Amino acid sequence: xxxxxxxxxxxxxxxxxxxxxxxxxxxxxxxxxxxxxxxxxxxxxxxxxxxxxxxxxxxxxxxxxxxxxxxxxxxxxxxxxxxxxxxxxxxxxxxxxxxxxxxxxxxxxxxxxxxxxxxxxxxxxxxxxxxxxxxxxxxxxxxxxxxxxxxxxxxxxxxxxxxxxxxxxxxxxxxxxxxxxxxxxxxxxxxxxxxxxxxxxxxxxxxxxxxxxxxxxxxxxxxxxxxxxxxxxxxxxxxxx
Amino acid sequence: xxxxxxxxxxxxxxxxxxxxxxxxxxxxxxxxxxxxxxxxxxxxxxxxxxxxxxxxxxxxxxxxxxxxxxxxxxxxxxxxxxxxxxxxxxxxxxxxxxxxxxxxxxxxxxxxxxxxxxxxxxxxxxxxxxxxxxxxxxxxxxxxxxxxxxxxxxxxxxxxxxxxxxxxxxxxxxxxxxxxxxxxxxxxxxxxxxxxxxxxxxxxxxxxxxxxxxxxxxxxxxxxxxxxxxxxxxxxxxxxx
Numbered sequence: 059x060x061x062x063x064x065x066x067x068x069x070x071x072x073x074x075x076x077x078x079x080x081x082x083x084x085x086x087x088x089x090x091x092x093x094x095x096x097x098x099x100x101x102x103x104x105x106x107x108x109x110x111x112x113x114x115x116x117x118x119x120x121x122x123x124x125x126x127x128x129x130x131x132x133x134x135x136x137x138x139x140x141x142x143x144x145x146x147x148x149x150x151x152x153x154x155x156x157x158x159x160x161x162x163x164x165x166x167x168x169x170x171x172x173x174x175x176x177x178x179x180x181x182x183x184x185x186x187x188x189x190x191x192x193x194x195x196x197x198x199x200x201x202x203x204x205x206x207x208x209x210x211x212x213x214x215x216x217x218x219x220x221x222x223x224x225x226x227x228x229x230x231x232x233x234x235x236x237x238x239x240x241x242x243x244x245x246x247x248x249x250x251x252x253x254x255x256x257x258x259x260x261x262x263x264x265x266x267x268x269x270x271x272x273x274x275x276x277x278x279x280x281x282x283x284x285x286x287x288x289x290x291x292x293x294x295x296x297x298x299x
Numbered sequence: 300x301x302x303x304x305x306x307x308x309x310x311x312x313x314x315x316x317x318x319x320x321x322x323x324x325x326x327x328x329x330x331x332x333x334x335x336x337x338x339x340x341x342x343x344x345x346x347x348x349x350x351x352x353x354x355x356x357x358x359x360x361x362x363x364x365x366x367x368x369x370x371x372x373x374x375x376x377x378x379x380x381x382x383x384x385x386x387x388x389x390x391x392x393x394x395x396x397x398x399x400x401x402x403x404x405x406x407x408x409x410x411x412x413x414x415x416x417x418x419x420x421x422x423x424x425x426x427x428x429x430x431x432x433x434x435x436x437x438x439x440x441x442x443x444x445x446x447x448x449x450x451x452x453x454x455x456x457x458x459x460x461x462x463x464x465x466x467x468x469x470x471x472x473x474x475x476x477x478x479x480x481x482x483x484x485x486x487x488x489x490x491x492x493x494x495x496x497x498x499x500x501x502x503x504x505x506x507x508x509x510x511x512x513x514x515x516x517x518x519x520x521x522x523x524x525x526x527x528x529x530x531x532x533x534x535x536x537x538x539x540x
Contacts, residue, residue, distance in 0.1 A: 100357075100360070100361065100364060103348070103364050103367075103368070104348070104351070104352065104364070107344070107345070107348030107349070107367065108348070110345070111345065116341075116389060116392070116396075117389060119341070120341065120374070120388075123341060123344050123345070123371050123374075124371055124375070126344075126348065126367070126368065126371070127344070127367065127368030127369075127370075127371035127372065128368075129368075130364050130365055130367070130368035131368065133361075133364075134365070147361075148357060148358060151357070155357075
């Protein structure tokens with residue numbers, strides 16, 4: 059099947075190998091995206107379950123527990139997709155333990171309201187980013203990611219609770235605005251860490267020889283979009299971004 | 300509609316009122332059973348989520364989170380059944396906050412293994428009791444209760460982990476056997492508190508004028524059954540009851 063090229067190298071094989079490598083990297087990018095999502099869901103479960111303990115009423119507690127358990131439903135769907143791709147979810151999550159754990163360690167909510175803002179603003183930002191990355195993976199993975207991320211039932215609840223708290227005490231707004239900015243700062247710093255360490259994930263965005271990605275201008279536009287929707291979320295809460 | 304009886308009392312109305320009262324109490328018994336189950340599921344969610352934080356591996360953590368989220372699925376089904384009966388789950392759970400919270404306060408697991416034993420032995424005992432009570436409620440409620448309680452996926456997992464730990468260190472067996480006995484002692488003491496305060500729940504078991512229940516001999520046989528299956532669970536774990 060392989061004809062020797064004039065220079066003696068089996069030309070078409072070299073070409074195939076490059077494509078295979080690119081394919082492998084492309085696939086690894088999808089696996090990384092699913093891995094980061096899966097670990098994100100698990101972390102969100104833990105955090106929502108813990109924040110639920112600070113809930114002022116039993117109804118709030120039920121709300122948080124319901125949200126937490128929904129993360130596990132999502133986790134299971136992501137795990138199943140990884141299994142379709144012959145990847146163990148535990149292996150796929152491995153690279154993301156450290157950045158997520160650091161993020162959560164540096165952003166421990168001091169009270170119930172900070173927990174709510176973190177769940178809405180922090181997860182909102184992360185989810186927007188996952189959606190951007192998902193544009194570059196295979197259609198089946200993309201559909202799953204969009205579907206899992208479309209679950210926005212938490213938003214109205216948080217907006218209502220936070221706005222009520224700010225109306226009752228104006229100073230709460232200032233404190234939570236600072237908190238929202240810190241959350242995004244920490245999230246960006248951990249995202250940079252992931253980008254530096256996970257070539258496969260990064261090259262989904264930037265593209266490879268065989269597959270076009272975003273150039274620097276496109277990446278900068280992506281960040282503008284992320285900041286814009288973040289600002290929208292903050293203003294829905296009645297907070298300055 | 301009401302004929303005066305010879306003694307001047309409106310006889311048939313008195314009879315109807317008694318039946319209505321008995322019906323109301325019967326219905327309240329079902330509502331109490333669903334209420335105690337709902338609050339039990341919520342408490343189990345919190346406890347499993349918290350115990351998951353002590354999990355030695357990420358796979359164990361995923362297992363605990365999955366179990367925790369299943370409690371919320373059960374909770375939602377119980378809540379829906381209560382809604383069918385025109386009862387708000389929050390109201391139905393109210394009488395059971397104090398006994399459950401006391402139980403959990405007095406039986407805080409000191410480590411991962413104690414948490415596992417509590418989830419298996421404590422919940423097993425409570426579930427057997429709910430099943431006994433469910434024999435006396437309406438068929439639809441009974442079917443739901445049996446179905447929710449049939450979810451025993453946790454058992455094999457706990458048995459495996461606990462037996463492995465005992466094989467590695469015999470002293471663990473002695474400590475966990477004591478722990479299992481304490482759990483049942485505390486559970487019985489809280490159950491007595493509930494029985495004393497919730498006439499509707501108690502009279503499901505003991506019956507009313509219009510509806511036969513268990514006599515003392517039957518109640519004593521019920522306790523024998525509960526202790527017997529508790530002993531079976533302990534011995535599956537390799538522990539003396």
